[in-house]
Amino acid sequence: MEVVYRHLEGVPLTSTYVFEVAGVKVAVDPGPASLHTPLDVDAVLCTHLHLDHCGSAGFYNRVYAHERYVKHLEDPTALFQASRAVLGIFADKFGQPPPASDVRPVSDGMKLFQAIEAIYTPGHAPHHVMYLHRDEKILFVGDGAGVYLPELKAIIPTTPPVFKLDLYMASLEKVKKLDISQLCFPHYSCTRDVELLDIHLRQVETWVDVLREVETVEEGLEKLRRSDENVAKVLELGGLYLEFYLRFSVLGFLDYIRHVRL
Numbered sequence: 665m666e667v668v669y670r671h672l673e674g675v676p677l678t679s680t681y682v683f684e685v686a687g688v689k690v691a692v693d694p695g696p697a698s699l700h701t702p703l704d705v706d707a708v709l710c711t712h713l714h715l716d717h718c719g720s721a722g723f724y725n726r727v728y729a730h731e732r733y734v735k736h737l738e739d740p741t742a743l744f745q746a747s748r749a750v751l752g753i754f755a756d757k758f759g760q761p762p763p764a765s766d767v768r769p770v771s772d773g774m775k776l777f778q779a780i781e782a783i784y785t786p787g788h789a790p791h792h793v794m795y796l797h798r799d800e801k802i803l804f805v806g807d808g809a810g811v812y813l814p815e816l817k818a819i820i821p822t823t824p825p826v827f828k829l830d831l832y833m834a835s836l837e838k839v840k841k842l843d844i845s846q847l848c849f850p851h852y853s854c855t856r857d858v859e860l861l862d863i864h865l866r867q868v869e870t871w872v873d874v875l876r877e878v879e880t881v882e883e884g885l886e887k888l889r890r891s892d893e894n895v896a897k898v899l900e901l902g903g904l905y906l907e908f909y910l911r912f913s914v915l916g917f918l919d920y921i922r923h924v925r926l
């Protein structure tokens with residue numbers, strides 16, 4: 665399997681996995697429109713529509729995405745506006761997606777190219793799908809299992825608003841039951857440490873406990889620093905991992921907690 669790394673301002677942003685299955689060359693999450701360089705593939709699989717994952721999908725034929733959101737790839741105007749409202753300057757850095765002309769709807773349990781199974785995994789986003797390569801036992805987790813930072817030996821949630829904690833946990837429980845030997849994270853690499861699914865699930869439970877009584881993102885980060893060593897490592901390093909993932913993830917939790925009054 666080939667990995668194509670996209671960097672934003674010198675920092676890794678998205679890893680695209682390219683491989684052949686049943687004679688079809690596919691790419692999982694081609695990356696943002698602003699960092700597009702053409703991939704020699706027949707089809708593109710979108711784990712979800714967020715700009716850093718599938719913003720460049722419109723440059724390709726045969727784009728696969730969750731069935732209820734096909735229209736947002738065909739006309740990405742509303743998607744881009746909504747992304748700007750949440751992500752601010754990051755939406756502009758990821759670029760405006762071009763419209764896609766050939767989007768194929770994906771539903772839960774659907775088989776693609778004989779060996780790939782789509783697994784509907786909402787929570788991070790309502791259009792989130794993981795892809796299981798059944799022959800290789802690889803799960804392409806999208807943003808449904810956190811951000812894996814091998815250089816820090818750390819994993820952190822990526823849960824920007826609108827985050828649905830209950831659906832996210834249910835999705836994690838669902839994929840934990842699968843027969844898998846490898847996880848591939850678009851942020852940022854594959855690992856045979858499939859225990860990360862469990863570790864991340866417990867991490868999310870810790871975050872809920874810590875953030876329940878918190879008012880602001882800054883206060884949340886300070887409290888998490890003391891209870892989650894992954895957060896402490898990212899705060900130490902700073903940069904994109906902090907400004908993009910960590911801050912928006914805490915915001916997503918606070919937003920959820922406020923709405924459901926946990």
Ligand SMILES: [Zn+2]
Binds near residue numbers: 789
């Ligand atoms: Zn995402």
